[in-house]
Amino acid sequence: MNEIVASDLAIGYDKSSPLLRNLDFKLTNGVYVLLGANGSGKSTLLKTIAGLLPPLQGEIYVNGFKPYLLKRKEAAKLIGYVWQNPFHGFVEPNVEREILFISRQTGVEVNRKLIHKLVPLELFDRSPFTLSGGEAKRVSLASVISLDQPIWLLDEPFNELDFSGVKIFTDIINYARARGKIVVITTHYPSLADLVNPDYYLLINRSRGTLVIDKWSNLSDEELVGNEVIPRVLKSELTG
Numbered sequence: 001m002n003e004i005v006a007s008d009l010a011i012g013y014d015k016s017s018p019l020l021r022n023l024d025f026k027l028t029n030g031v032y033v034l035l036g037a038n039g040s041g042k043s044t045l046l047k048t049i050a051g052l053l054p055p056l057q058g059e060i061y062v063n064g065f066k067p068y069l070l071k072r073k074e075a076a077k078l079i080g081y082v083w084q085n086p087f088h089g090f091v092e093p094n095v096e097r098e099i100l101f102i103s104r105q106t107g108v109e110v111n112r113k114l115i116h117k118l119v120p121l122e123l124f125d126r127s128p129f130t131l132s133g134g135e136a137k138r139v140s141l142a143s144v145i146s147l148d149q150p151i152w153l154l155d156e157p158f159n160e161l162d163f164s165g166v167k168i169f170t171d172i173i174n175y176a177r178a179r180g181k182i183v184v185i186t187t188h189y190p191s192l193a194d195l196v197n198p199d200y201y202l203l204i205n206r207s208r209g210t211l212v213i214d215k216w217s218n219l220s221d222e223e224l225v226g227n228e229v230i231p232r233v234l235k236s237e238l239t240g
């Protein structure tokens, strides 16, 4: 059983004004979608779970480990964190080397099926820095999740994906669910997130600096709109 446990957790960059505080939750195997306004702290929460940021207060555990105390290679074996902007993560001169970079660093064998689902072979010799936005997203997803870690944190994975990219991604999330992973996905598009049948939604309440964890059907349109999440009745909200 995989688990992410937060206990009286406060996160952010400034102890005197945390973005989120008093977080107490336990996530177990399943698919979670993290929603919230621009700048509310979604990426910051993922970075804290990934161990890139220490808690400001309280504690975070990933499968019993404090992630911010793990060596980067150990953290990379446990947690696959895909950055929001793929170009921020690229370090290699060609796509093939880029995809295998974390595997080389950690010594973990990659799951080639996941790589080939996401990235067409004809991209392998290209510089990652010359890729289109969608191609770059596919490469950055492949470069991280091909390690098949038990925990995947995916920051805005739907951005830039075309229809076939969304279908492939949906298949990969079904695979992750069947393998008992914990997958946390951020998005501003709940209608796309719905395609992966999330178990729970994590909604950031920015004014209170807290996190609501619930089923989609229990989140009211008022609560969604109040936190800048695109609601169910989109047209009337945008034109009314």
Ligand SMILES: Nc1ncnc2c1ncn2[C@@H]1O[C@H](COP(=O)(O)OP(=O)(O)OP(=O)(O)O)[C@@H](O)[C@H]1O
Pocket: 013, 019, 036, 037, 038, 039, 040, 041, 042, 043, 044, 045, 084
């Ligand atoms: N390194 C940093 N130092 C100080 N403040 C930061 C740093 N990184 C992010 N922030 C601020 O923290 C807040 C939360 O940022 P974060 O990226 O977590 O938001 P988000 O919910 O992911 O937003 P978006 O929907 O726009 O991607 C923002 O106000 C941002 O400017």
